Amino acid sequence: xxxxxxxxxxxxxxxxxxxxxxxxxxYPITPQNELIEYMAExxxxxxxxxxxxxxxxxAAIHMLIGxxxxxxxxMTSSSSPGISLKQxxxxxxxxxxxxxxxxxxxxxxxxxxxxxxxxxxYFQATRGGGHGDYRTIVYxxxxxxxxxxxxxxxFDLSDKYRNPVMILADGMMGQMMEPxxxxxxxxxxxxxxxxxxxxxxGKSKFIRGLILDPIDMEEHNWKLARKYQVITKNETLxxxxxxxxxxxxxxAYGTAARVAKGAIKRLRENKVRVGLFRPITLWPFPELKLxxxxxxxxxxxxxxxxxxxxxEDVRLALQGFADIEFHGRPGGVVPTPAELxxxxxxxxxxxx
Amino acid sequence: xxxxVFSRPESLKEAFFHYCPGCGHSISHRLICEVIDEMxxxxxxxxxxxAGCAVLAYFYFDVDMIEAQHGRGPATxxxxxxxxxxxxxFSYQGDGDLAAIGLAESFHAANRGENIxxxxxxxxxxxxxxxxxxxxxxxxxxxxxxxxxxxxxxDGYPVKVCETFSQLKGTTYIERVTVxxxxxxxKTKKAIxxxxxxxxxxxxxSLVEILSPCPTNWKLSPVAACKWIDDVMSKEFPLGVFKxxxxxxxxxxxxxx
Numbered sequence: 001x002x003x004x005x006x007x008x009x010x011x012x013x014x015x016x017x018x019x020x021x022x023x024x025x026x027y028p029i030t031p032q033n034e035l036i037e038y039m040a041e042x043x044x045x046x047x048x049x050x051x052x053x054x055x056x057x058x059a060a061i062h063m064l065i066g067x068x069x070x071x072x073x074x075m076t077s078s079s080s081p082g083i084s085l086k087q088x089x090x091x092x093x094x095x096x097x098x099x100x101x102x103x104x105x106x107x108x109x110x111x112x113x114x115x116x117x118x119x120x121x122y123f124q125a126t127r128g129g130g131h132g133d134y135r136t137i138v139y140x141x142x143x144x145x146x147x148x149x150x151x152x153x154x155f156d157l158s159d160k161y162r163n164p165v166m167i168l169a170d171g172m173m174g175q176m177m178e179p180x181x182x183x184x185x186x187x188x189x190x191x192x193x194x195x196x197x198x199x200x201x202g203k204s205k206f207i208r209g210l211i212l213d214p215i216d217m218e219e220h221n222w223k224l225a226r227k228y229q230v231i232t233k234n235e236t237l238x239x240x241x242x243x244x245x246x247x248x249x250x251x252a253y254g255t256a257a258r259v260a261k262g263a264i265k266r267l268r269e270n271k272v273r274v275g276l277f278r279p280i281t282l283w284p285f286p287e288l289k290l291x292x293x294x295x296x297x298x299x300x301x302x303x304x305x306x307x308x309x310x311x312e313d314v315r316l317a318l319q320g321f322a323d324i325e326f327h328g329r330p331g332g333v334v335p336t337p338a339e340l341x342x343x344x345x346x347x348x349x350x351x352x
Numbered sequence: 353x354x355x356x357v358f359s360r361p362e363s364l365k366e367a368f369f370h371y372c373p374g375c376g377h378s379i380s381h382r383l384i385c386e387v388i389d390e391m392x393x394x395x396x397x398x399x400x401x402x403a404g405c406a407v408l409a410y411f412y413f414d415v416d417m418i419e420a421q422h423g424r425g426p427a428t429x430x431x432x433x434x435x436x437x438x439x440x441x442f443s444y445q446g447d448g449d450l451a452a453i454g455l456a457e458s459f460h461a462a463n464r465g466e467n468i469x470x471x472x473x474x475x476x477x478x479x480x481x482x483x484x485x486x487x488x489x490x491x492x493x494x495x496x497x498x499x500x501x502x503x504x505x506x507d508g509y510p511v512k513v514c515e516t517f518s519q520l521k522g523t524t525y526i527e528r529v530t531v532x533x534x535x536x537x538x539k540t541k542k543a544i545x546x547x548x549x550x551x552x553x554x555x556x557x558s559l560v561e562i563l564s565p566c567p568t569n570w571k572l573s574p575v576a577a578c579k580w581i582d583d584v585m586s587k588e589f590p591l592g593v594f595k596x597x598x599x600x601x602x603x604x605x606x607x608x609x
Contacts, residue, residue: 050435052464059460063434066400066429069418072435089421196416198397199414200395204417209419
């Protein structure tokens with residue numbers, strides 16, 4: 001398998017097509033435009049591939065619903081304000097258990113914000129995002145190789161659990177170039193019984209999220225909740241970097257984790273024993289693994305490109321067993337590893 | 353043996369309609385099912401019911417169906433049809449669904465010339481939520497959110513879907529009909545059949561607007577509601593074919609043979 005140099009947005013698109021994605025609908029928004037443009041260029045030349053530039057993000061997600069129940073692997077992509085528009089459809093997908101991949105190349109917010117890298121959509125992504133009691137599986141890749149691998153994996157998981165999966169990256173991840181190897185995707189396993197392709201001579205089916213009887217709706221909610229428990233048990237992913245001897249552990253994901261690794265390398269040169277805990281699945285959050293780490297580490301520093309969102313998950317995971325500090329740069333600012341190293345060093349040396 | 357002249361269409365499930373007495377939905381449902389039976393397409397038809405009074409349409413239509421969120425039917429239908437071009441895909445939409453919250457999805461599906469059929473039920477009110485003002489409410493018509501009557505200065509004008517959509521090059525067949533009399537019911541069935549045939553022949557976007565009585569929210573008897581369509585509604589929304597490019601659309605296909 002050949003190593004190729006590609007930008008993040010293009011990698012996601014290429015990985016999706018290789019994973020068998022045959023329906024893409026999207027709407028232009030910076031900083032994810034390379035993704036929709038790559039799809040426009042390549043999707044229609046793949047057998048059975050459909051590319052639609054939709055009239056809105058809202059239309060795109062509802063096109064995905066149709067294409068997904070018709071039997072295709074489907075993807076849409078956008079950036080923060082556009083993802084807000086998609087939430088109606090993501091909620092429907094969760095309710096009706098329809099697979100599909102949503103890519104969010106986050107930018108500064110709230111509102112129109114700006115087009116710089118940010119991590120302000122963590123709450124929206126990991127708490128469901130739209131209305132109702134549901135979750136989406138959320139990946140927070142930190143390298144271009146992970147963009148490729150996790151995009152492919154997202155399709156498998158989305159089919160396996162019949163649940164929407166979100167790739168939560170940011171403008172930096174979307175724009176940067178790194179060498180990548182596209183691995184061989186697994187063959188699709190998805191039963192036709194979940195598709196809606198015309199009933200033939202058989203019994204007709206219907207798919208709906210409207211359940212008027214509250215007792216039935218309650219049971220549907222619990223059924224979904226049980227599924228989310230299985231996902232939480234089986235699908236959490238994380239990376240630990242230099243945590244073996246660490247006195248202080250940074251918790252960061254995505255671009256922030258890359259900055260953190262740079263800071264850790266500097267500090268290690270000065271014999272500061274610091275490591276990184278990087279959640280790869282943001283929902284389900286690798287809660288138990290982080291808690292296990294608090295048995296030997298008593299200082300944690302959460303670093304995010306926001307005012308502190310994943311921070312809440314870290315607090316829930318550590319349950320007061322360790323000291324937690326926070327450093328955040330919201331609004332589209334990406335600090336240097338040197339800045340973060342200074343913050344870490346001060347906290348490291350502080351005597352409580 | 354007596355000849356059977358009237359029975360339940362095969363594509364219509366054996367269920368009691370939840371619709372109010374005199375409502376146009378039940379007649380429209382039945383007509384679509386009769387057409388599906390006559391064309392023999394039950395097994396390849398996929399319907400997309402809306403949010404609104406017809407949200408439970410999947411309890412009545414014996415074809416594959418997926419509910420759409422309010423207004424998004426044509427987007428969902430687009431997704432289905434693009435993946436399964438040989439299936440018959442229709443979306444069933446009310447006036448709020450098509451002409452307000454889902455105007456963009458409907459307009460652009462039409463403009464792309466998606467090879468789908470839209471059945472558009474226009475009853476000039478939001479029926480399911482209790483009779484609020486719709487985009488197609490008549491001027492001076494009283495509703496729960498236009499208690500003094502629709503005011504053109506403050507509330508705007510009734511939206512003309514057939515007139516507007518027929519201007520789009522992407523559309524092939526557009527007709528406005530009503531179900532307020534036996535003769536009009538027959539015409540509506542013909543229009544639905546023509547629209548489905550247009551799709552079966554791969555000729556592009558078709559839309560049938562049905563002026564549909566809503567006696568409950570109009571606060572009229574079913575008979576008076578049917579008369580109101582003649583006297584008032586069809587003056588604002590004239591019946592007839594607004595676009596029929598079927599023959600023209602067939603020509604390039606024939607020329608290719």
